[in-house]
Structures are given as structure tokens and as C-alpha cells.
Amino acid sequence: MLNKIIYFSIKNKLIVGLMTLALIGWGIYNLTKLPIDAVPDITNNQVQVITVSPSLGAQEVERLISFPVELSVASVPNILEIRSFSRFGLSLVTVVFTEETDIYWARQQITEKLKEAEEQIPPGVGSPFLAPVSTGLGEIYQYELHPTKGFENKYSATELRSIQDWLVRRQLLGTPGIAEVSSFGGNLKQYEVALDPAKLRAMNITITEVFEALENNNANAGGAYIEKDPNAYFIRTEGLVKSTTDIGQIVVKNMTTGLPILIRDIADVRMGSAIRYGAMVKDDAGEVAGGIVMMLKGENSSKVIKAVKEKIAEIQKTLPEGVKIEPFLDRTKLVNRAISTVEKNLAEGALIVVFVLVLLLGNLRAGLLVASVIPLAMLFAISLMNVFGVSGNLMSLGALDFGLIVDGAVIIVESVIHRIQLSNYHSSGIKRLSPQEMDEEVYDSASKMMGFASFGQIIILIVYLPILALVGIEGKMFKPMAQTVAFAILGAFLLSLTYVPMMASLFLSRRTQHKENISDRIMNAINRAYQPLINFALRMKLMVLAVAVGLFALSLFLFSRMGGEFIPSLDEGDFAIETRVLTGSSLNETITVVQKASGLLKQKFPEIEKVVTKIGSAEVPTEPNPVELGDMIVVLKDQSEWTSAHNREELANKISATLQKNLPQASFGVQQPIQMRFNELMTGARQDVVVKIYGEDLDTLAVYAEKLGRLIQPVAGAQDLYIEKMTGLPQIMVAYNRANLARYGLSIQEVNRTITAAFAGEGAGQVYEGEKRFDLVVRLNQQNRRDITDVQNLFVSNAAGFQIPLEQLATVQMKDGPNQIQRDGAKRRITVGFNVRNRDVQSIVDEIQGKVGNSLQLPVGYAITYGGQFQNLIEAKNRLSVAVPLALLLIFALLFFAFKSIKQSILIFTAIPLSAIGGIFALLIREMPFSISAGVGFIALFGVAVLNGIVMIGYFNQLKAGGLTNVEEIIKQGTAARLRPIIMTATVASLGFLPMALSSSAGAEVQKPLATVVIGGLISATLLTLVVLPVIYYFSENGFKANKPLKKLVVVLVLFFPLTVSAQQPQPKCLADVLQLARENNNEIRKYKLAVDLSSGLKKTAVDLPKTNINYSQGKLNSPLLDNRFGIIQNFSSPAVWKSQGKLLAEQKSLSQQQLVFQEHELEYQIKQVYAQLAYFHELNGLLHRQDSIFKVLARAADVKFRTGESGLLEKTTAETQRLEIADRIRQNEVAISTALNNLNSLVQAPQPLNFIPEKL
Structure with a gap:
């Protein structure tokens, strides 16, 4: 079949040429449509349920909202995990599904179950809703609105927020691919009725009466229409309030004198703002407003960002004068840097491969022909990526090795050249082949070598199959790489069948005379160095074998001592600094601290372009942050402009040290924006490694978390330690006196509503300004909402019209309460997290586990687990422990099918441990820990490593089949003949990865371990295959015969260690034996x-006889005196029984x-x-x-x-x-x-x- 395709391609050059042009056109079209991103989206399949309840504390949120939601959704199929986060005013329940579950089906199921949950949630507490259909990579564009120079005093934080909500956000929501635009910062405008409690009391007016008055005087209505020929006149009322003046003129009630009491008589009606749970600060200049653009899951990020930017440019023209939209996190920056790294690595790799090919083939035309396969195979791969929905990113495109891709084309083109050069055409006087003769030579060469070429490509394809079987985060990271490599090799295989023979027939020189070129001189030099080496190896076979085994054993020992990390973190180009002040701090205090921190960073580090801080939660609180937490987004300049540090980790350490030194009242954790968001979505915590303690009592959890924190603090490499504060939130507790409530005829619900309305505020309707609408809220004025005495002095009206101070109805006192409560799988837990810098994750956690095992004894019912990157590493290692043996098994099976010999399959299989030696030593030399990237590199390496063994053993078999019987002669002739293809295959394959291994550009961190393993492994595999494999082949053919020195050594060892040598069982000589x-x-x-x-x-x-029983007793048995009694009992059986028992046993x-x-x-x-x-x-x-x-x-x-x-x-x-x-x-x-x-x-x-x-x- 393959030969027929080759023959057709050579004979129908025009058709193949047209097909090639069609491939180019198809590939270019798909290239323009290919989704582009920085990295694959590794977020798990999850649905978030959010419930906002501004007036409830953490315990009430957990009891009344989070638990009913967890219970309702637990019965939905395909759920892997349920997490919940409860804090003051907010519940966030995260439901994680299996990867195969359709996200829209999952959301539909959760929506239906929420109806059940709403029946269990008390009325007025809050209504659950689903978070947008987005992921950890979904926050593609974050921006802030600020007044330009000269307009600083014209626009307040309230006006900026209104512009964001009603101008910017509304227009952005219509952009294709956008799931949500979440507003952040500024003051949410409200019409506020600020009540004066003294006037309410003086006029005997209740807050309820104020609500009723506002609700009854803010509505439009209609009266159908009146017919008056020839017209119909429609009746419409206008009763909506339009201004603060209208609100102030609403009548609350009439006094006994008949005078009306207006709203303005008891309250200050003004423009106010909602109670804030978040803010946005730029540098140290003050507050701004902004938004977070969240992309719909599965969309093309580059396309969506482009559309967002175009829409932002349009919106900017419609904004009031002096207001500017400025992005502070733009995914385009990271995508461009990552894709630039990919393009640079691919271009450099292609050039290196082309140079090596031309050099080793010694023929410019041949080198260019093989090189032309690279772009064609790339276009084919990109087209299939579009077909199968694989995006172009650092992993899918960055791990392509053009040396592997062109391997089949190299075999065919080299075979054609050498066939022409070694033929007898020149000796026959034919200096130049005719086109027909050239076609025949190309066909003969390609048809004979296509089997070897296709087998090598199949080996590479098969070895990537286990990577496609990976699941979880590592599956999402490396599946695109395996798919793209498979697509490219498939394209190269088809091109080797069609394009390469056709072009070889047309493009290669038809001259039959061969002149020595640089390739011959290079190979002659290599051969002169190699021949003494192989001769020495054949003389000292046992020593060579012992050295190889020793190196392998040493590498395994060193590997066992090597640290481990999950995946090297991608350099995003910016920092996200988690800033925490003391639990219970006010929003203003947090703003003050982050402004100081921002100013300090701008002053100390010229590398920083700007700092924008998001404090607390956004309007759509997918990140349930309290007001004491701020995320400082530090936008950095290009690394070429850095002066304070040479790399990211050094700069992070200096920034952390500076902040801790100058602002000791706060804690800081330096991470990266996407990395931090991924951590939070995947594990519920932001740090790289999270230690979780499970239990029920919050105070006990807090105590053991502090102990654990003290154990982790001195561990090297564990940076930015964070101990979750579950308790310690200052609260004003109102404990009701039920007897007094009954005495005054009040219910708890009535008092609760009065407290909520007085301090939190309660909506009494809406005020419309054209299309805009704002809440009309009633609450006490600011002067009466300052401290605990204001709560104690709040008056509550009963049905009789009496006003009773709250302190007579309840005990009001200051008390620390729960700050936040997190649950995993319906169990409460507390987290102790830290980031990892300057050390690997595995060794850090191993050290911590040792300390915990020796020093931390948890009570019964409490448990500890290790999550974050460490959990990902362990899970990925477990999956690799299946994938790697599977890859090895597939390789062995292919070898066996090809050679039909277990012995020879094992011979070629020895290239795998030989390659592992170089991979391990390469990691050690570069001081890289083992990571999943390195593990995938080993899988890829093993497939490439056996190719050289196939070439060598295959040629040995040809020589043996040709009648050569002397094994040493077979080895010498075979190694000399196959030296060029082995050197060429290993060189182009390893050098193709070289730019990836040496790159310091953005995103290279993820690729470096993979490329390092492949390069190091190919170096050792090639050197040892050329030396060790012939020696092993010799022993496989001639058997293991020890020489005299070895025999003497064995005798000495036996005499010296007599106890360690066990006698061997003699083999039988005949049937009797x-x-x-x-x-x-x-x-x-x-x-x-x-x-x-x-x-x-x-x-x-x-x-x-049965056992003899002896007994003794003492006491007043037969008389008042003390008696002593001894007794002996012995039973005897009948002699007939003894006789029967004896007969039975006989x-x-x-x-x-x-x-x-x-x-x-x-x-x-x-x-x-x-x-x-x-x-x-x-x-x-x-x-x-x-x-x-x-x-x-x-x-x-x-x-x-x-x-x-x-x-x-x-x-x-x-x-x-x-x-x-x-x-x-x-x-x-x-x-x-x-x-x-x-x-x-x-x-x-x-x-x-x-x-x-x-x-x-």
C-alpha cells in the first residue's frame, strides 16, 4: 500500500504539487483561526453558588445558607468535591464535577437543586445565584477608571462607580465571548434617608412607618383609557420620586393637630452610598473604580480580548471629559510574551535542524528539501489543532521538536543520495541520470526505507499515547502537547509518502559522481575517534558493562534523592501581592496600609510601572475576600529595564523583605495573578502549598493551626506563611432577654428588622434617573452608627406605641466571634498555607511532615492533609507511575512485533535505561528538581532513545543474514555503517530541543525540564548505544564467558565471603533424579x-488419661472453726473405650x-x-x-x-x-x-x- 502511494506520487508530480498547495492554503487559513493563549486552562470543572446576605455573621451564613445549599446539590451526579466558604455577609459554595461532565448540564442541575435550597433558607436572608461560566483564565482584562490630570476634584469615587456601572459595564456586556463584567471599587450610589433617632422618638414615629410611607409614595400607575370620539385618551399617573426634594416631601403621618410630618422633618435626605465590602486603589493616589472582564469558558481568548479592546476604545469616546479607562491586567501582554517565546524557540530550532541536516547530509538541496517538511508539517498540525479544538499555547506549540518531525524525510532523502552515489552509473560512464532513471532510483530507495521511517514515526506516536491518558491538571497541561506532536508527525508521515519522493525526484541532483564534501570529512573524523573506542569496548566487554550498570545504579540513587515539584511556575510578567491586615480591621485601615505599601514599592523599585489594589470583594464575589484583604497587582516593566534584581524570584524576595520591614502591621504574600487565581479555584486557598486541619470546634482548629504555623515558620523555602483566621472577628453581640421581650409585647423578628434597618439599611424602593436606577435606602444617620452605645440606645417601638431602648430588651456587648468558616466535603477545616521559593515542594513538605509527626498530636476526630501543588504532584506521580510503564510496555510490544524476538527486543530496550542516565544527570547539573514536565520528558525520551537501537540491531541482523558469522566482525562493520544515521538522528532530535532548554523568555520555565531531560538522555543514549549495545549484543550471541582474571576474582570473593554464597541445587541427570x-x-x-x-x-x-484435678479450700465449712480441705480428682475411661480408640487411630x-x-x-x-x-x-x-x-x-x-x-x-x-x-x-x-x-x-x-x-x- 505504501509503495503504491510512493509510486503514484512520483509519477503524478502535478497532482501532488497541487495537493501541497492546497495544504498550504488550508494551513494558512486555519492559522488565522487558531485560538491563541498563553497556557492551557487547567481549572477543574466547577460551578460556584453565591449568596449575598449583608446582615448575617459567619456562623449564621454557614447554618442558614451554606449548609442547605451543600445538602441540596449533593445528590447531583458526577460530583467530585463540594467546598463552602462562609463569612460575614457572604456564602460561596463550589461544586467540582468530573471533567467529562458538560458544564451547562451541570449548571442546569445545580439551578434545579437551588430551588430546594431556597425553601430551606429563611425569607429575606438571601437568594443563591450561580457565578458566571468562567474559569481561572477567564479574567482576561482588568481595568480602572480614574480622572485625568486637572479633573481630580471633579469626579468622586461615587461618580466613577456610576460611570463604570451604567456606561462602561453595560456596553462591554454586549461583546461576544464575555460572560460577566464585575464592577469593583468606588461607592455604589444610593438615595439615602438618614434618620435622626431623637426626632423619631420625639414624634413617636417608628422605622416601619417610615418604610411604609416611602413604599406608598413612590409608584406610577395607569387607568386604562377614555374614549372621546375620535380619540382614545390613556390615563397615566406620575408618582415616582425624582429627586431628594421629592423624597423629603413625602408625608409619614399626621399629628393630632393635623399637621403632617414629612420625611425631611425626621431625616436627612441625601445622596449616599451602600455599605462597602470592597475598594480599588491605584498607587498611593487614592481610590478609583474599575471592572473585571470575565471570558466565557471555552472561548478564544485572543479573539475576545481583541473585541474587548475595540469596544473599550469605542466606550472611551462616550465617557465624560476627564475620565480615562486604563487596563492594569491585560492577558494580551502575557499571551504575546508566551507566543513570542514559542516562535523564537521554533524558529531557532528549525534553523539549527536545517543547519545540521545540510552539514551532515553534505548536500544543500537535500537539506533544504528535508527542511521544507517542517513548515508543511506545522501547517498540517495547526489545521488538525483547529479541527480537534486544541488551542495554540506554550505547551501545545512550544514542545515541538523538528528533529523528530523530519526523521522520516531524512531517512528517505539520505537513502536516495547514497543510492545514487554508490551505484555503478558513474563507472558505466553515465554522469547524469535521466528523469525516468531518477524516478526509479527515488522509488527504489523510498520504498525500501519507508518501512524503517514509518516504524520510527509509529514508535514516537505510540509513546505519546499514555500522555493522552493523563487526567487532572497534568492532563490539561500536557495533552495538547501530545496531540500537537502526533498531528505534526502524522503530517510528516504523509509528506514522506507523497511530497518528499516527488520533490526528491525533481529537486535532488541527478549527477552520479560523488566528491568528498564537508559531511564526509566530519563523519570521517567522528569515525576515526569512534573506532578505537569500539575496539577498546570489545576488548574490555565486562568492564564496559559494569560501568554502564554502575552509572545506571548511581543515577537511580541520585534520582531517589532528588526533590520534586508539580510544574515550574510560569513567569506571568506581573506580581500579585496578597496583603492582609489584622482581622476585624476597617476598610479605611486596609486602604491606608495598601496606599503606603504601593508608595513604598514605587519609590524603592524602579522596575514597577504601577500598582493597583483590589480590596475585599467585587460586585460578583467569585473571590470571597474580606475587607482586611487586598490583592496588590504590581505591573512590572520589561525585564530589560530591571536594575534591582536579575530574575523574578530575586525581585519577589526583595519586595517581600521591604514590605515586611516597613509595614510590620500587615502580612504580605508575593505570587502571580493567574497562579493565585488557579490556586484559589483548585484548592480553595491561594498559596502554593496548603496544609488543612479538619475538625468541628473552631477554637480547637485555631489552636492547632497556630502550632502548625510555628512548625512551618523556620522551614527553608516556605515563604509568605499564612494561618487562616477563623476566629477573632470583633462583633457587637445582641443577646435577647426573652422575658423582657414578652413583657413589652415584642417579637425577636420585629427587633431584628429594626436593628438591620437602622444600621445595615434596608431598601424602600428605587429612584430612576432616566435609564439608571438607584436604591432608596433607610438607615440611621452616620452620627448614630459609630459605637456600641448607639446600638444600646436604639429605640424599638411596640404595638402600644411605646419606645423601648434595646439595652432593656437584650444584653449588648463586645465579643470576638468567627471570622470565616470553610468546609470541605461537609467537614469544617482550617488552612495553613505558604508559597514556595528557592526550594522544591517535595522536600519542604517531607520536612514538615516529619516535624508534624514528631511534634503535633491531633485530638480524636481531627485530621491533617496536604494540598495545593504538593497534592497535585502526588496525584500526578501516581498517574505517571501508570503512564510510564504503559509507554515502556508499548515500546517493547512494538519492538517485539518488528523483530519477532524477545532477545533482540530486550537488546534494543536497553537504550531506555541508558537514556535515563543522561536525563537524570542533566536535571542534576542544571539544579532542577523532578517535575511533571520532566516526567513527560522521560516518556518522550524513551520513544526517541530506542530508534538508534533499532537502526543498529536491524543492520546487525542484515549482516548476519548475509552470511557473516563472526560476531565481532558484525559489530565492527555494523557500527561503521550505521554511525552516520545514528549521529544524525540523535543530533537533530536533541538540538531541536536546544532553544527550549536554554531559553530565558516568558514561559520557558515550563518547557525547560522537558527539553533538558530529552537532550541529556539522547546524549547518554547515543554515546552508550554506540559502545554498550554492541557489547550486550556480543554476549547475547556468544553467551557469557568469563575470562581468567574474572574467575580469580570470583574465587577470592567466594573465599572472603563464604557465608554469603548459598549452595546451588544440582540439576537432575535422569528421570530417577x-x-x-x-x-x-x-x-x-x-x-x-x-x-x-x-x-x-x-x-x-x-x-x-484425662487431666488430674487438684483443689484446695479454706473457711468455716463444717464448724465455726477455720477448716482446710484438699481434694484430688482423676477420671478413668472404660478399657473397652480405650480399645476402640486404639483401633480407630490404627x-x-x-x-x-x-x-x-x-x-x-x-x-x-x-x-x-x-x-x-x-x-x-x-x-x-x-x-x-x-x-x-x-x-x-x-x-x-x-x-x-x-x-x-x-x-x-x-x-x-x-x-x-x-x-x-x-x-x-x-x-x-x-x-x-x-x-x-x-x-x-x-x-x-x-x-x-x-x-x-x-x-x-
Whole structure:
């Protein structure tokens, strides 16, 4: 089939050329449509349920909202995990689904279950709603609105927020691909009725009456219409309030004198703002407003960002003068940097590969022809990426090795060149081939070498299959890489069948004369250095083998001592600094601290362009941050402009040290924006590593979290330690006195509503300003909402009209309460988290686990787990422990199918441990810990490493089949002939990864371990394959024969360590020996012998007497005096019973002896039968081998006669077929011998397996 395609391609060059042009057009079109992003989206499949309840504390939120929501959604299928976060005023429940679950189906199921939850949530507490359909990579564009120079005093934080909500956000929401635009910062405008409690009390007006007045005087209505010919007049009322003046003129009630009491008489009606749970600060200049653009899950980020930017430019034109939109987090920056790294690495890799090809092929045309496969295969891969929905990113495109892609084309083109050069055309006087002759030469070369080329490409494809089986985060990271590599190799395979033969026929030189070129000189130099090395290896075979085994053992030892991390963190180009002040701090205090921190950073570090801080929660609170937490987004300049540090980690350490030194009242954690968001979504915490303690009592959890924090604090590499504050939130507690409530005729609900309305404020309607609408809120004025005395002095009206101060109805006191409560799987937990810098995750957690095991004893019912990157690392290692053996098994299976020999498959398979040596040492030299990137690199390496072994052993087999019998001569000729392709394959494959391994551009961190492993492994695999593999091949052909020095060494070792050498079981020489071994070792025989011994022993017990009982008692038994009594009791059976027992035991002994004899005869029969089969098969084996030798001679003779023209193809084919039939019968007979020997071993059951040739029968 392949040959037919090659033939068609050579004969129909125009068609293949047109198909190539079609491929180019298709590829360019798909290139313009390819989704582009920085990295794959690794967020798990999750739905977030948000409930806002501004007046409830953490415990009430957990009890009344979070728990009912968790309980309702728990029955939805395909759920992996349920997490909840409850804090003052907010509940966030995260439901994680399996990756196969459709997100829209999941949201539909959750929505239906929320209806059940709403029935359990008390009225007025809050209504659950779903977060936008977005992911950790969904926050693609974050911006802030600020007044330009000269307009600073014109626009307040309230006006900026209104512009954001009603101008910017509304227009952005119409952009395709946008899931939500969440407003942040500023003051949310409200119409506020600020009540004066003294006036309310003086006029005997309740807050409820104020609500009723506002609700009853703010509405429009209609009265249908009146017909008055010829018109109909529609009736419409205008009762909506339009200004603060309208609100102030609303009548609350009339006094007994008939005078109305207006709203303005008891309250200050003004423009106010909602109670804030968040703010946005730019640098140290003050507050601004802004928004977070959240992309719909699965959309093309580059396309959506482009649309957002275009829309922002349009919106900017519609904004009031002096207001500017400025982005502070733009994904385009990261995407451009990452794609720039990919383009640079691919371009450099392609150039290196082309240069090496031209150099080693010694032919410019051949090098360019092979190089042309690179862009064509890339276009094919990009087209399939679009078809299968794989985005172009750092992982999918960055891990392509053009050396692997062009391997098939190299084999074919090299074969064509050497066939023309080594042919007898030139000696026949033909200096230039005709087009027809060139077509024939290309066809002959390509058809013969396509098998080798396709097999190598299949090996690479197969080895990537286990990567496609990875799941979880590592699956999302590395599946795109495996898919893209597979697409590119598939494209290169098709091109090798069609494009390469066609172009080789047209493009390669048809001259038959060969002149020595630079390639020949390079290879001659390499060969001159290699020949003494291989000669030395063949002289010192055991030493070479020992060195290889020693290096492998050393590498395994060093690998076991190597640290581990999940995946190297991507350099995003910006920092996100988590800033925390004391629990219970006010929003203004947090704003003050972050302004100081921002000013300090701008002053100390010229690398910083600007700092924008998001404090607390956004309007859509997908990040449930309290007001004491701020995320400082530090936008950095290009690294070429840095002066304070040379790399990201150094700058992060300096920034952290500066902030901690100058602002000790706050804690700071330096991370990166996307990394922090991923951590939070994946594990519920922001730090790299999270230690979770599970239990029920909040105070106990807090105590043990503090102890754990003290253990982690001194651990090197554990930075930015964070201990979750579950308790310690200052609260004004109102504990009701039920007796007093009953005395005054008040219910708790009435008092609760009064407190909520007075301090939190409660909506009484809305005020419209054109299309804009703002809440109308009633609350006490600011002067009466300052401290605990204002709460105590709040008056509550009862049904009789009496006003009672709250302090008479309840005890009002200051008390610390729960700050936030987190639950995993319906269990409360507290977290202790830290970031990792200047050390690997594995070693840090190992050290912490050792300390915890020795110093931290948790109470019963409490447990500790380790999450974050460490959990990801462990899960990924477990999956790699399946993927790597699977990859090795697939490689071995392919080798066996190709060579039909387990021995030769094992020979080639030795390239894998040889390559692992270089991969491990390369990681150690570059001081890189083991990571999942490195693990995937090892999988890719193992597939490439066996290619050289295939080339070498395959050629050894050709030489042997050609009649060469001397093994050393086979090795010398084979290594000399295959040196060029082995060097070329390894060089182009390793150098293709070189730019990736050395790159310091954005995103190179993830690729470096993979490239390092492949390069280091290919270096060691190539060097050791050229030296060690021939030695192993020698032993496989000639057997292991120790020389005299080795024998002396063994004798010395045996004499020096006599106790360590166990005697070997002698192998049997005849059937009698086998039978004797079976009688001694067969478990069935041993069982019956024990039964005979047991029955013999029992016979002696026939007349055994029962145990004698001796007793003693003391006391007033027979008289008032103290008595002592001794007694001896002995039972005797009847003599008849003893006789019967003896007879029974004698019969049992006889039965056991007869069973033993029967079993011995049965075993002897089975052994004789198997022994006869084994002897027969061995006799047959000798006859078959003699026949094989005869048919080999006949086949060689037939081949010689065919080549000299003395006989036809039929005779040659017949001889070869007969030889192959005999070889097949030999293999079948060897399997039969192995089966018979296994059967014999199962019968004999000797301590060591039998392996002998039976005597002739």
C-alpha cells in the first residue's frame, strides 16, 4: 500500500504539487483561526453558588445558607468535591464535577437543586445565584477608571462607580465571548434617608412607618383609557420620586393637630452610598473604580480580548471629559510574551535542524528539501489543532521538536543520495541520470526505507499515547502537547509518502559522481575517534558493562534523592501581592496600609510601572475576600529595564523583605495573578502549598493551626506563611432577654428588622434617573452608627406605641466571634498555607511532615492533609507511575512485533535505561528538581532513545543474514555503517530541543525540564548505544564467558565471603533424579507424609488419661472453726473405650499411608508423562536445528544462483519459504519445551526451578 502511494506520487508530480498547495492554503487559513493563549486552562470543572446576605455573621451564613445549599446539590451526579466558604455577609459554595461532565448540564442541575435550597433558607436572608461560566483564565482584562490630570476634584469615587456601572459595564456586556463584567471599587450610589433617632422618638414615629410611607409614595400607575370620539385618551399617573426634594416631601403621618410630618422633618435626605465590602486603589493616589472582564469558558481568548479592546476604545469616546479607562491586567501582554517565546524557540530550532541536516547530509538541496517538511508539517498540525479544538499555547506549540518531525524525510532523502552515489552509473560512464532513471532510483530507495521511517514515526506516536491518558491538571497541561506532536508527525508521515519522493525526484541532483564534501570529512573524523573506542569496548566487554550498570545504579540513587515539584511556575510578567491586615480591621485601615505599601514599592523599585489594589470583594464575589484583604497587582516593566534584581524570584524576595520591614502591621504574600487565581479555584486557598486541619470546634482548629504555623515558620523555602483566621472577628453581640421581650409585647423578628434597618439599611424602593436606577435606602444617620452605645440606645417601638431602648430588651456587648468558616466535603477545616521559593515542594513538605509527626498530636476526630501543588504532584506521580510503564510496555510490544524476538527486543530496550542516565544527570547539573514536565520528558525520551537501537540491531541482523558469522566482525562493520544515521538522528532530535532548554523568555520555565531531560538522555543514549549495545549484543550471541582474571576474582570473593554464597541445587541427570526431587519437595506428598506422622503420633494417645484435678479450700465449712480441705480428682475411661480408640487411630494411620502411596504413584505417572514430552521436544529441537542449517545453506545458494542468473525467482522464493517454515517450527518447538519444563517444575516444586536437557529415552 505504501509503495503504491510512493509510486503514484512520483509519477503524478502535478497532482501532488497541487495537493501541497492546497495544504498550504488550508494551513494558512486555519492559522488565522487558531485560538491563541498563553497556557492551557487547567481549572477543574466547577460551578460556584453565591449568596449575598449583608446582615448575617459567619456562623449564621454557614447554618442558614451554606449548609442547605451543600445538602441540596449533593445528590447531583458526577460530583467530585463540594467546598463552602462562609463569612460575614457572604456564602460561596463550589461544586467540582468530573471533567467529562458538560458544564451547562451541570449548571442546569445545580439551578434545579437551588430551588430546594431556597425553601430551606429563611425569607429575606438571601437568594443563591450561580457565578458566571468562567474559569481561572477567564479574567482576561482588568481595568480602572480614574480622572485625568486637572479633573481630580471633579469626579468622586461615587461618580466613577456610576460611570463604570451604567456606561462602561453595560456596553462591554454586549461583546461576544464575555460572560460577566464585575464592577469593583468606588461607592455604589444610593438615595439615602438618614434618620435622626431623637426626632423619631420625639414624634413617636417608628422605622416601619417610615418604610411604609416611602413604599406608598413612590409608584406610577395607569387607568386604562377614555374614549372621546375620535380619540382614545390613556390615563397615566406620575408618582415616582425624582429627586431628594421629592423624597423629603413625602408625608409619614399626621399629628393630632393635623399637621403632617414629612420625611425631611425626621431625616436627612441625601445622596449616599451602600455599605462597602470592597475598594480599588491605584498607587498611593487614592481610590478609583474599575471592572473585571470575565471570558466565557471555552472561548478564544485572543479573539475576545481583541473585541474587548475595540469596544473599550469605542466606550472611551462616550465617557465624560476627564475620565480615562486604563487596563492594569491585560492577558494580551502575557499571551504575546508566551507566543513570542514559542516562535523564537521554533524558529531557532528549525534553523539549527536545517543547519545540521545540510552539514551532515553534505548536500544543500537535500537539506533544504528535508527542511521544507517542517513548515508543511506545522501547517498540517495547526489545521488538525483547529479541527480537534486544541488551542495554540506554550505547551501545545512550544514542545515541538523538528528533529523528530523530519526523521522520516531524512531517512528517505539520505537513502536516495547514497543510492545514487554508490551505484555503478558513474563507472558505466553515465554522469547524469535521466528523469525516468531518477524516478526509479527515488522509488527504489523510498520504498525500501519507508518501512524503517514509518516504524520510527509509529514508535514516537505510540509513546505519546499514555500522555493522552493523563487526567487532572497534568492532563490539561500536557495533552495538547501530545496531540500537537502526533498531528505534526502524522503530517510528516504523509509528506514522506507523497511530497518528499516527488520533490526528491525533481529537486535532488541527478549527477552520479560523488566528491568528498564537508559531511564526509566530519563523519570521517567522528569515525576515526569512534573506532578505537569500539575496539577498546570489545576488548574490555565486562568492564564496559559494569560501568554502564554502575552509572545506571548511581543515577537511580541520585534520582531517589532528588526533590520534586508539580510544574515550574510560569513567569506571568506581573506580581500579585496578597496583603492582609489584622482581622476585624476597617476598610479605611486596609486602604491606608495598601496606599503606603504601593508608595513604598514605587519609590524603592524602579522596575514597577504601577500598582493597583483590589480590596475585599467585587460586585460578583467569585473571590470571597474580606475587607482586611487586598490583592496588590504590581505591573512590572520589561525585564530589560530591571536594575534591582536579575530574575523574578530575586525581585519577589526583595519586595517581600521591604514590605515586611516597613509595614510590620500587615502580612504580605508575593505570587502571580493567574497562579493565585488557579490556586484559589483548585484548592480553595491561594498559596502554593496548603496544609488543612479538619475538625468541628473552631477554637480547637485555631489552636492547632497556630502550632502548625510555628512548625512551618523556620522551614527553608516556605515563604509568605499564612494561618487562616477563623476566629477573632470583633462583633457587637445582641443577646435577647426573652422575658423582657414578652413583657413589652415584642417579637425577636420585629427587633431584628429594626436593628438591620437602622444600621445595615434596608431598601424602600428605587429612584430612576432616566435609564439608571438607584436604591432608596433607610438607615440611621452616620452620627448614630459609630459605637456600641448607639446600638444600646436604639429605640424599638411596640404595638402600644411605646419606645423601648434595646439595652432593656437584650444584653449588648463586645465579643470576638468567627471570622470565616470553610468546609470541605461537609467537614469544617482550617488552612495553613505558604508559597514556595528557592526550594522544591517535595522536600519542604517531607520536612514538615516529619516535624508534624514528631511534634503535633491531633485530638480524636481531627485530621491533617496536604494540598495545593504538593497534592497535585502526588496525584500526578501516581498517574505517571501508570503512564510510564504503559509507554515502556508499548515500546517493547512494538519492538517485539518488528523483530519477532524477545532477545533482540530486550537488546534494543536497553537504550531506555541508558537514556535515563543522561536525563537524570542533566536535571542534576542544571539544579532542577523532578517535575511533571520532566516526567513527560522521560516518556518522550524513551520513544526517541530506542530508534538508534533499532537502526543498529536491524543492520546487525542484515549482516548476519548475509552470511557473516563472526560476531565481532558484525559489530565492527555494523557500527561503521550505521554511525552516520545514528549521529544524525540523535543530533537533530536533541538540538531541536536546544532553544527550549536554554531559553530565558516568558514561559520557558515550563518547557525547560522537558527539553533538558530529552537532550541529556539522547546524549547518554547515543554515546552508550554506540559502545554498550554492541557489547550486550556480543554476549547475547556468544553467551557469557568469563575470562581468567574474572574467575580469580570470583574465587577470592567466594573465599572472603563464604557465608554469603548459598549452595546451588544440582540439576537432575535422569528421570530417577527428578522423581527423587519430587518426592522430597512436592507439597501434596509432603502433606500426606505429615498426615502419616500425625496419625502415628495420635495412636499413642489411645490410652491417655484425662487431666488430674487438684483443689484446695479454706473457711468455716463444717464448724465455726477455720477448716482446710484438699481434694484430688482423676477420671478413668472404660478399657473397652480405650480399645476402640486404639483401633480407630490404627485405621486412620493405615488410611494415611495408603493415600501417601497412591499420591506418590499418581505423581510419578504425571512426571514420567511430562518428562517423556520434554525429551521428545529436545530430540525434535536438535533435528530441526540441523534442518535449519541445511536450509540456510540452500537459501544462500539459491540467492547466489538468482543474482547470477542461473535460476529464477521461484526457486529462490521456495528456498527462502522452506527456511522460514523451519524457523517457525523451531520457535513453536521452543515454546513447547518451555511449556513442558514449566509443567515439570509445577509438579516437582523444587526450591530452584529445573532447567536441564533430559536423557534420551
